[in-house]
Amino acid sequence: MKVNHRVTMFFVSVLLGAMLTVQFTALNRPKAEDVEPYVDNLQLTAELSQERERNRYFESDLKRLENQIRMFESKSDNHAAIAKAIEDELAKTKRLAGTTDMVSNGLLITIEPPSNASLAVGTATYPMLLGELLYQLCQTLNSNGAQAVAVENHRLTSLSSIRTISEVITNVNRTAINTQTITIKAIGNIEQMKIGLNTMKPTFIEYLGKEIKAQEVTNGALKVPAYDKPVDFTYAKPEGDKNL
Amino acid sequence: MTKKRNPRVKLTVSLTLISAILGLMLALQYKNTKAATEEYSRIPTKDPRAAYTADQLKRIKESNKSLEQEIEKLNKKLHTLVKEAADFDKQAVSPELRDELTKYKIMAGLLPVKGPGITFTVADSRRDASNPDDLKYLITHDSDLRMIVNELLVAGAEAVAINDQRITTTTGIVCIGPTVMINGVSVPQPFEFKAIGNPTTLISALENKGGVIEVLSAPENKRFLTISPRKQSPSVTLPGYVGDYNGLKQ
Numbered sequence: 001m002k003v004n005h006r007v008t009m010f011f012v013s014v015l016l017g018a019m020l021t022v023q024f025t026a027l028n029r030p031k032a033e034d035v036e037p038y039v040d041n042l043q044l045t046a047e048l049s050q051e052r053e054r055n056r057y058f059e060s061d062l063k064r065l066e067n068q069i070r071m072f073e074s075k076s077d078n079h080a081a082i083a084k085a086i087e088d089e090l091a092k093t094k095r096l097a098g099t100t101d102m103v104s105n106g107l108l109i110t111i112e113p114p115s116n117a118s119l120a121v122g123t124a125t126y127p128m129l130l131g132e133l134l135y136q137l138c139q140t141l142n143s144n145g146a147q148a149v150a151v152e153n154h155r156l157t158s159l160s161s162i163r164t165i166s167e168v169i170t171n172v173n174r175t176a177i178n179t180q181t182i183t184i185k186a187i188g189n190i191e192q193m194k195i196g197l198n199t200m201k202p203t204f205i206e207y208l209g210k211e212i213k214a215q216e217v218t219n220g221a222l223k224v225p226a227y228d229k230p231v232d233f234t235y236a237k238p239e240g241d242k243n244l
Numbered sequence: 245m246t247k248k249r250n251p252r253v254k255l256t257v258s259l260t261l262i263s264a265i266l267g268l269m270l271a272l273q274y275k276n277t278k279a280a281t282e283e284y285s286r287i288p289t290k291d292p293r294a295a296y297t298a299d300q301l302k303r304i305k306e307s308n309k310s311l312e313q314e315i316e317k318l319n320k321k322l323h324t325l326v327k328e329a330a331d332f333d334k335q336a337v338s339p340e341l342r343d344e345l346t347k348y349k350i351m352a353g354l355l356p357v358k359g360p361g362i363t364f365t366v367a368d369s370r371r372d373a374s375n376p377d378d379l380k381y382l383i384t385h386d387s388d389l390r391m392i393v394n395e396l397l398v399a400g401a402e403a404v405a406i407n408d409q410r411i412t413t414t415t416g417i418v419c420i421g422p423t424v425m426i427n428g429v430s431v432p433q434p435f436e437f438k439a440i441g442n443p444t445t446l447i448s449a450l451e452n453k454g455g456v457i458e459v460l461s462a463p464e465n466k467r468f469l470t471i472s473p474r475k476q477s478p479s480v481t482l483p484g485y486v487g488d489y490n491g492l493k494q
Binding site: 005008012015016019022023040041044045047048050051052054055057058059060061062065066068069072073076079082083086087089090092093094095096097098099131132135136139140141142143144145146147148156157158159160161162163174188189231232233234235236237238239240241 | 255259262266269270273276277291293294297298300301304305307308311312314315318319320321322323324325326327329332333337341342344345346347348349350351352353354355356357358359360361386387390391394397398402403404410411412413414415416417418425428430440441442481482486487488489490491492493494
């Protein structure tokens with residue numbers, strides 16, 4: 001009997017131990033929310049390619065800056081050379097800021113009443129402001145390789161805004177523009193900008209009853225004028241500077 | 245005779261009880277384990293190639309992040325050298341030339357800047373969509389971000405950034421599928437806005453009746469974005485832009 005009891009107790013203990021082990025491992029198994037979501041390899045590869053391009057650009061820009069700094073430090077006694085370097089730097093910077101004219105290849109875009117008059121009323125059930133769509137169009141061009149964009153010859157920069165005040169008044173850089181037919185000039189990657197433009201065409205028809213037409217300019221003669229408003233910074237100062 | 249039977253009876257009863265409890269526990273254990281296995285089998289298995297690509301992507305993003313910081317440091321150093329050159333010899337390098345360069349570097353977004361301004365965040369709504377069609381009203385769209393940036397610029401903001409992506413001449417804020425891209429970089433929500441300018445004017449412009457904040461968060465507009473209170477600060481810092489301006493910088 002005693003042996004029977006011991007054998008029984010032995011099997012009961014083994015069973016209990018096994019159950020405790022299974023329970024412990026079940027508790028520690030990763031939950032669904034802890035596992036990273038499945039991501040398409042194609043999407044990751046596209047992002048990786050983009051980041052590699054950025055990496056190449058950063059490496060080359062770093063070298064350029066290091067060379068420039070070395071030049072400034074080595075020619076610190078040669079003030080004429082330093083002055084020339086600063087003037088060159090100013091010319092490049094004004095170009096990046098949008099405060100110089102640019103002449104190159106690009107797209108001459110017009111937003112106008114459609115050739116098919118039945119489309120002229122738009123079909124959307126709620127109104128979409130012209131300013132909002134124009135802004136979206138310009139941002140789409142930028143995302144598709146535009147280097148310089150002007151709406152009715154008003155250059156868009158980091159300080160630019162586009163705002164619809166009323167049915168007949170839309171301001172670009174705080175200046176009212178003609179909204180019957182709007183001309184946009186965009187210098188940059190023509191093929192890529194056309195792809196971006198095509199995504200906007202249905203939206204302009206649907207919400208504004210206006211057609212977007214684009215003409216390629218490949219003779220290098222498309223002129224995007226410089227930003228023409230005064231530039232002055234009252235609040236923004238370079239980080240680390242005591243005064244401008 | 246009774247004494248001998250009692251211990252046996254007690255033992256039998258105890259063992260029966262223990263076996264019954266054990267049986268119950270076994271049944272419960274089986275049920276739990278089955279449920280856990282079913283849940284685990286629903287988790288999609290990772291593509292090993294995707295895992296490798298994701299790892300490479302993570303490394304290169306880290307490398308790019310530190311290159312960006314290095315470039316920003318060098319831009320600041322260059323700015324200091326120009327200032328020193330002008331301070332040292334005002335005839336060769338006039339203060340006006342130095343100030344012009346600084347001004348256009350700020351406008352181009354090349355220099356990190358600091359000044360009075362405001363900060364706030366915009367994020368998707370915390371509500372659950374009552375039906376799938378309502379989901380689009382609860383998430384932050386590229387058009388929402390553009391609307392806010394435009395409003396800040398109308399109100400005189402001198403520099404604006406979203407999640408440290410500085411707004412420049414060639415900035416594009418667009419959606420590619422479910423992702424918001426700013427300056428060609430994927431930017432996840434929540435979206436932190438920083439703007440340098442007159443704080444009172446900036447806040448008034450955003451909080452006007454019928455203004456952008458109301459449009460994006462008022463229930464009657466069916467938009468319920470989570471927008472934090474606009475915080476005024478005497479010193480908001482925005483990083484510089486280190487990209488290539490769509491090839492213009494090369």
